Amino acid sequence: MLDELKGYIGLRSNGDTEAPSGLYVDALPDINLTIIERITTNEEDSCETWSRIEKRALLKFRTLFIREVNKCHKINAIDKCECLIVNNKEVLATALWYIMGAEVMITRKESSRINAATIDRGKNDELRAYFEDQFQKELEVAVNSIDVHNSTCFPDEQPKPNAIVTIETPIL
Helix, strand or coil, rough: HHHHHHHEEEEEEHHHCCCCCCCCCCCCCCHHHHHHCCCCCCCCCHHHHHHHHHHHHHHHHHHHHHHHHHHCEEEHHHHHHHHHHHHHHHHHHHHHHHHHHHHHHHHHHHHCCCCCCCCCCCHHHHHHHHHHHHHHHHHHHHHHCCCCHHHHCCCCCCCEEECCCCCCCCCC
16 A cells, blocks of 8 residues: 555656655755665666665655554554555655655665765764654654544544543642
8 A cells, every 4th residue: 555655755866757745855955866876786776776765764654653643543453554644645745755865864874885985974874863853753743633533544443542641630
């Protein structure tokens, strides 16, 4: 089901057509086609490298979305969470954009084709941390704005809210 999100965030410098979200990972700081080409292995081209990064980012996004949505609701079925993601992809686009940027930075740091002469590891780590922080903020806001109870993802049942503990203080 997450295949529907492939290409939702584009890579403009890779010759991508218009991304449906209007967001391009190479619009993020310090990401461009040269970076993608430098982390491309000898066995693949830059399109295949981008596809590999995108796939990892989507899998990570799904896992982190499930964790975030389950802070408020008990939704145990992955397919229902995937339905929520696809049905709310516009709201989730910025979070997805940032997690893809973080995945580029992770791939860049781990690439055997990049060495100390071609990468400032401190800056790379700083950008990865920034992208991950922005992702988490965007994900939290997006998930809190999704109306889970009126979603078409739950035709037979409604998700139950997680227990919220309130403490009443007596008025003196």
